[in-house]
Amino acid sequence: GNSVTQMEGPVTLSEEAFLTINCTYTATGYPSLFWYVQYPGEGLQLLLKATKADDKGSNKGFEATYRKETTSFHLEKGSVQVSDSAVYFCALSDTGANSKLTFGKGITLSVRP
Amino acid sequence: GAVVSQHPSRVICKSGTSVKIECRSLDFQATTMFWYRQFPKQSLMLMATSNEGSKATYEQGVEKDKFLINHASLTLSTLTVTSAHPEDSSFYICSARGHGESSYEQYFGPGTRLTVT
Numbered sequence: 001g002n003s004v005t006q007m008e009g010p011v012t013l014s015e016e017a018f019l020t021i022n023c024t025y026t027a028t029g030y031p032s033l034f035w036y037v038q039y040p041g042e043g044l045q046l047l048l049k050a051t052k053a054d055d056k057g058s059n060k061g062f063e064a065t066y067r068k069e070t071t072s073f074h075l076e077k078g079s080v081q082v083s084d085s086a087v088y089f090c091a092l093s094d095t096g097a098n099s100k101l102t103f104g105k106g107i108t109l110s111v112r113p
Numbered sequence: 114g115a116v117v118s119q120h121p122s123r124v125i126c127k128s129g130t131s132v133k134i135e136c137r138s139l140d141f142q143a144t145t146m147f148w149y150r151q152f153p154k155q156s157l158m159l160m161a162t163s164n165e166g167s168k169a170t171y172e173q174g175v176e177k178d179k180f181l182i183n184h185a186s187l188t189l190s191t192l193t194v195t196s197a198h199p200e201d202s203s204f205y206i207c208s209a210r211g212h213g214e215s216s217y218e219q220y221f222g223p224g225t226r227l228t229v230t
Contacts, residue, residue, distance in 0.1 A: 004156070036221075043117060043206070043221030044157075089157070101219065103156040 002027045002102040004090050009107035013080055021075040021107055023064075023090035031092040033057075033066050033073040034101070038087040047075075047088070080111045115141045117209050119222035126197055127230055134192045134225045136207030142187040143209030147219060148180075151204040163190055197229045 007022040025033065035047040035057070048057030053068035064075045073090060090104040116139040126132045136146060145164050149157040161177075163169035163184035171177045179201075181193040190209075194201055204226050208219035 038221075041223060043223045044208075045221070046218070100159055100162070101157075105154060105156045 002031065002092055002094060004092055004102055004104035006090050006104035006107050010110060011107060012110045012112065015082055015111055015113055016079045017111075019075070019077040019080045019084075019109070021088055021090075021109070023073045023075065023104060025071050025073065025090075025092050027071075027092055027094065027102075029094060031094050033064070034091045034093070035062070035064055035073070035075050036089040036091060036103075038089070038106070040086070044089065080109075082111045082113055085109055085111045115139075115209075115211075115220040117143075117207065117220045117222040119205075119207055119225050121225060122223065123226045123228075125228045125230060128198055129196055131193055131195045132197055132227060134194075134205055134207075134227075136190045136192070136209065136222055138188045138209040138220070141209075141211050141220075143190070144187065144212040145210045146184055146190040147208045147210070148182060148190075148192050149206040149208070151206060151224070157206060160192075194227065197227070199229045202227055202229045 003026045005024050032051040034049045036044040037047045038044045048059040050057040050066035056065045062077045064073050087106045087108050089106045091101050093099050093101050118137045120135045148160045151157050160175045161169045161171045161182050163182050165184050165187050169182040184190040204224050206224040208221040210219050
């Protein structure tokens with residue numbers, strides 16, 4: 001079956017530091033890949049997505065590239081802000097009419113001033 | 114953007130009682146709603162998918178008689194945990210999707226923390 005593996009957390013960084021959150025996946029076929037973010041007290045929000053190999057998703061300064069050869073979708077940001085403090089989930093979706101999301105465990109990011 | 118609310122945000126109940134959690138789409142019609150469960154430091158696990166006006170489809174290993182899901186309208190789905198036990202304590206999250214949207218275009222509620230004593 002499908003699975004998503006995220007690096008262990010939590011992660012604590014100083015403001016303006018470089019961020020990398022690793023994500024690898026196992027899936028049959030050609031899944032779509034996503035990063036969701038959950039800010040304190042709120043529901044999950046779609047941060048970015050990539051639907052085919054070598055696609056790069058980007059939003060709010062975050063980027064992730066769909067690497068089929070390494071089955072990875074690592075999230076990066078060049079300079080984090082305190083407002084980026086949240087829980088980040090990597091996820092995949094298979095294709096088809098009844099497609100579902102499979103999530104990683106999530107990782108908590110704390111950015112200190 | 115689309116907003117999904119959940120009520121209550123936290124609930125404590127005694128073992129053997131039932132508790133109902135509501136999930137509402139506030140500004141769109143949700144033809145499909147999803148219920149997830151999240152254990153500490155674990156990923157979200159899909160419990161069931163419900164389409165408005167029809168029976169929910171449960172994932173393997175989820176007891177349909179214990180977790181009753183009703184999706185009676187295009188803006189409301191409920192999850193009832195019947196005869197709750199301490200092992201049912203968890204964080205329950207719902208999401209909603211409008212007609213014709215892709216699987217990832219789900220709008221998530223903020224979750225409900227259930228504690229069974």
